[in-house]
Amino acid sequence: MQAKLKSELSIIIDSILPLVQKPGRYTGGELNSIVKDWGSIPTRVALAFPDIYDLGLPNLGLAILYDLLNKRPDVLAERCYAPWLDMEDQMIKHSIPLFSLETRHPLSEFNIIGFSLPYEMLFTNVLNMLHLANVPLFAKERNDLHPLVIAGGHAAYNPEPMHAFFDAFVIGEGEEVLLEIVNTYQAWKTSSMNRPELLQNLAAIAGVYVPSLYHVNYMPDGRVESISSQHPNASLPVTKRIVGKLPPPVTNLIVPYIEIVHDRVAIEIMRGCTRGCRFCHAGMINRPVRERPVDEIMAAVDVALKTTGHQEVALLSLSSSDYSHIQELVDKLSERYASEHLVISLPSLRIESFSVDIMDRLKGSRLGGFTLAPEAATDRMREIINKPVSTEQLLETARAIYNRGWTTIKLYFMIGHPSETMEDVQAIIDLCKQVHQVGRSIVGGRAKVHAGVSTFVPKAHTPFQWTSCDDPGNVLEKQKLLRSGLRNPNIKLSWTDPKDTQMEAWLSRGDRRLSNVIFDAWKTGAKFDAWQDQDHHSKWLAAFTTNGLDPAFYALRERALDEVLPWSHINSGVHPRYLQTEYKWSRKRKLREDCREKCFACGIMPNYNSLYQPNWYCPPPPKSSWRVREKQHESTDQL
Template sequence: MAIWTPEQIETVLDRILLKVQKPGRYTGGELNQIVKAWEQVKTKIALIFPDIYDLGLPNLGLTILYDEINRREDALAERAYAPWTDMENQMRSLGMPLYSLESKHPLQEFDILAFTLPYESLYTNVLNILDLAGLPVLAEERDERHPLVIAGGHAAFNPEPMSPFIDAFAIGEGEEIIHDIIEVYRAWKQSGQSRETLWLSLAGIPGMYVPRLYEVEYHPDGTVKRIAPKSKEAPLPIVKRIVAQLPPPVTRFIVPSIDIVHNRIPIEIMRGCTRGCRFCHAGMVTRPVRERPVEEILQAIETALEATGYEEVGLLSLASSDYTHIQELVEAVTQQFGDQKITVSLPSLRIESFSVELMKGLKSLKPSGGFTLAPEAASERMRRVINKFIPHEQILETAREIFAHGWTTIKLYFMIGHPEETLEDVQAIIDLCHAVLREGRRICGGRAKVHAGVSTFIPKPHTPFQWVSADTMEQIQAKQALLQQGLRGQGFKLNWVDPKVTLHEAWLSRGDRRIGQVILRAWQLGAKFDAWQEHFNFDLWLQAFAECHLDPAFYSHRKRDLDEVLPWSHISIAVRPSYLKQEYQNSLTGTLRDDCRGHCYACGILPTFNDLRAKTPDEAWKCPPVRRKTPIREKATA
């Protein structure tokens, strides 16, 4: 691919943008974007979200990195997203490379390309972006002439499927590690040494995984025999990075010139979760819990409102109602911003930590729309299995309060396919939805509605369920058919996930390094935008597996032995494998764990990061003050 100048790209854009949907995706120039003098900055980084602009712009992880990097005088960060198919066709027909929005420089002119991988269905888009940039998709085919390609995000906690394409993975939180990467890269570039020297230097950064420095051996049955470093400089395990205390939140958000999926100010009020739901990947990999002070959140909202003109604020976390000062925060937001008529949303509310007082405060901040709750399972037996025990009557009482305070729609999120689940447990979802609708009709008549969102469980890495198998296509279809039959008629709305999509995610999230060849072949056959229904091609993926002589069921439907070396065993989330095994065994007996804010169960987080915690104010970490192991306590049943 020929080298294009920014001026050439600008000229061509003037000709082709009228031929594509939403030209604003490709122009840049938004309010609050940062454009630095290209020639005056030493290290240039392209932050890439491997899906369209509409989804990528509001991604908080890349927003944080954009702010962190651009605060440095010696570095710049610019953005790139996957072009939609109409724009890609125009670019390929002209031989035009993918470029950054800020300066229109081709991606191949950057020093570092940094991808975020929040979910697995973006993998083929990464390959497509590298190809559109004029770069070899395989890491082994790139050399000193090419940018360093790195990746991070939640999907990177099992980096093996994407390891043939990525030079280095940042495991864990990015606020600090990105600066370490910049320093190492700059020193290497000035030294003039070989690319291999860069790999070794990157491996010396805590939390960095460089795949080419490790070799994987397999047993004859296809399971992993061992994952071993090739060099003494390569650590084992690779322990995730965290920040000891959440830094002040971003406030100068880029304001898009077109409509996107979230037009709001996202303020992270808390990171991590202490509930210990056994299916939840995010809850395990983001430990420990760290909270922001109320005053810092209020100041961030005020500054962001002035800087953006947005009218909605999202107070984000995995479990917003578990934030220690949630009532105080809602009251303060109401008092300080109530006359500005802004909308404040609190996603991820938990039934257990919900209160009437909180509901009243939310009503004044968000006067319309539905109310979302996530029981995840409807039978009390299944709630014990997954460690999300909520008495049946508590759910109905919460629903009554919601309807009584003026909401007419309740959205209930469930998951089918949990370990040990039966059709009776699925029927319980139907029964609970009907019970909630009856409560709504008793209070607000025919206006009451229940929307059920039902996803399908996937055994994720680094969770207590990482050893179990996923449901087969036939099992998922039978459960969904039961739901479709039972949740029809006035007042109900049901959303579910295509079983093929579920199996695709299971293959990629649980895969080993050999899955990389399947991803490559699928992309060569035409796979991209796998997260989009109109583009996802299940049969194409089956063809890729067949051509690579791999069995997809080996990854999705095979139960793992508790002593098996898992493809992600060399990646440490600082939660002990013995703790995860114990939690899996607890699931088999329906034994519950309480919220660990007051009772330490020795998961491993505290001793791993003890030095960081010692430097952090006590109020920031929501963990017990003393590391100790206490007996498992059963919650009271209904």
């Protein structure tokens, strides 16, 4: 009977696929996807990505977990992405529940649904997917028969806005902890324990946050008064998990039937960044820096190219130039694949002529342009954000780029940094023009500059977590200035809609009360909030009003340094006192050096002393002194 039902669902799915755009998003069966025997495997995990297939498939985090889970004989992992609006309509019309791509089983029939939460704008899609899966949205409404619904990823470092919808969050890197969650689940499944007991057992795993086991008290003005644990297993704080040594890269990457955002092999060469840019969420939460050996990367590239047939390899990291063997790696790769038309892309290069040498060595296409991210255009602002790249250095790098045959330079800036003035914005205009002038003098009329100017959003666990997001009115003025200042057919300007920035700002530093706002926004139709063509701003504002909350409280309020932040029970590994010092230094325009050579005791070593590996960028200190510091932290970490 069961099998018959499945085939019926599959037949209906097949019948609607010709009616939707890009049906290849929903077929499954791609090369290197793993289809296991549903009936004979005890633990079934659905890995869900709350955006469309085209964006979700290249996500390396999910690929890693898919690989790890499926390596276990007692577990199967299948994928699910958010259906685009046309597919959703067809699914509703034909009563098709959200299904997995591998075996087309309804998500509700899995034991565990694990969502990836890379950024906040996807929150409503999570609700929409749970709804399409016929799984109760609120964790408290789910019983023993429902799947365990968990989440992880960068946006989970402040889990509070989504606390009501997930049974548990993974804080940090999932490679080890997800397997521990599966073990705990399996032990529970074969016991006679109830669902609350499962959650309590999960909370005992380091790095797992079970929101229902904590209580938050608010002050009358809406600020958090205290966060308390309601169960001995619910630790305060929950400290993020990391892997001391990065496991070998995934090489059997799934090859889609249709063109997606990145058709390429992605290999992570390094995790973390030592630069310490104060606005950067990824730079703070991904510490410590861990490198992969060149030989391991070479071997992985080789296998991955053979198993996928891709023509492009992307070497991923937060700052590729800082990978200590970058020259050796690039030399070896370009030598090894010299005759094979392989494209090697290296994102996030530093602004220095060495980067141009490296890109030149790769002999890649010049068509896409060369990307640099100065982020700010005045020395004052560079000191505030701790990204000291002088104008001279930028222009020199631009000169080298145009000299080597590129005609387009992409420059990424941010407006809305703390204490930014119109002069700082005008400097962005001037700098773009200067770079374009450099280009004109070298390649003449073909010289182009693309200026991508996004708006800064303060993020939890960064030195700017206390600061206010720039007022939308200011942002509009600044964008107006940029548009009028950069009226040049050879300088292309792109910017972020202030409404999108506001939404991201509410959710990034939100508290538990936002769960109901997210629910109401979704209920009234908000989804795919990251998509330019989906404007749900008024629905969000209405949802705030319904819940008696003020969006400005979340986005436009400077927090006192002693305020209990809604995420203060989550320990990112970097100590809040270090973040405070960074915040104070930024106000004094004081720069913090790259921590590669010198340790500034951000908190990583005392937190992860036992996992230390020689390939970390953290200098190995005498162990005894760390033990002492560890003790000090213990005594000051109490909330």
